[in-house]
Amino acid sequence: MHQDLAECRANLYRLLSTAYIQIPQRETLETKWEPAAKLLEFSREGTEKALSEVEKGLRLIRAYALFGNEISEQCLINLSKDWTRLFRGVERNGLLPPYESLYRTGRLQEKPAQEIYRLFSLMGVRVPEEWHQPSDYIGVELDFMRFLCAKEHQAWEKQEMDSLLEVAEMERSFLEDHLDLWISDYCEKMAEQAHEDFYRGIARLTTGLIGYDQIWVSHLLGMIHSGRGVR
Numbered sequence: 198m199h200q201d202l203a204e205c206r207a208n209l210y211r212l213l214s215t216a217y218i219q220i221p222q223r224e225t226l227e228t229k230w231e232p233a234a235k236l237l238e239f240s241r242e243g244t245e246k247a248l249s250e251v252e253k254g255l256r257l258i259r260a261y262a263l264f265g266n267e268i269s270e271q272c273l274i275n276l277s278k279d280w281t282r283l284f285r286g287v288e289r290n291g292l293l294p295p296y297e298s299l300y301r302t303g304r305l306q307e308k309p310a311q312e313i314y315r316l317f318s319l320m321g322v323r324v325p326e327e328w329h330q331p332s333d334y335i336g337v338e339l340d341f342m343r344f345l346c347a348k349e350h351q352a353w354e355k356q357e358m359d360s361l362l363e364v365a366e367m368e369r370s371f372l373e374d375h376l377d378l379w380i381s382d383y384c385e386k387m388a389e390q391a392h393e394d395f396y397r398g399i400a401r402l403t404t405g406l407i408g409y410d411q412i413w414v415s416h417l418l419g420m421i422h423s424g425r426g427v428r
Contacts, residue, residue, distance in 0.1 A: 207347045279396050297379050387399075
């Protein structure tokens with residue numbers, strides 16, 4: 198169960214990261230977001246609000262995509278315009294683009310970006326050049342959580358408890374020191390200002406997943422330290 202949850206979370210972080218990094222293509226709307234639906238199966242005490250956000254986000258995305266129907270060029274144009282508005286900060290007095298430094302300090306490439314850059318360097322993580330983004334861009338931060346969840350999945354698979362503890366501590370640290378401090382604020386504004394329901398759904402999914410992980414990772418660490426249910 199825990200191994201499956203780690204894989205599910207990794208896959209959902211991957212999909213969300215891609216939504217923020219890549220201009221929407223036809224396959225964007227053909228994605229069925231199974232990891233989001235699967236996460237709803239992993240309910241536990243305290244996660245009700247977070248999973249409600251996941252469910253609402255999934256409903257918005259699926260309704261917008263209209264699976265099986267023809268996706269018009271105008272639909273893709275509308276999505277691309279919204280992607281640019283929401284993630285590139287192109288409108289005067291519009292939504293600030295999703296960089297942690299900007300939301301926490303009011304300036305780009307400040308302390309949060311420097312901290313993440315040092316963390317990535319220590320772990321040998323490189324941001325792909327083709328993304329053209331600094332380390333504190335929302336899509337990059339979500340991809341780092343994908344990376345950590347994938348390492349967690351591997352630790353469960355091999356039953357390496359020391360590795361599991363190490364990666365769970367990293368997950369908690371990254372959530373507490375970075376994601377929790379700004380993404381919910383950005384996603385709230387994103388949901389309000391998005392023109393397309395697809396991106397309102399992405400905002401809700403992002404908030405829901407991070408809210409879920411706040412609770413799950415704390416619970417996981419408690420289990421590891423007590424030795425309950427981890428083997």
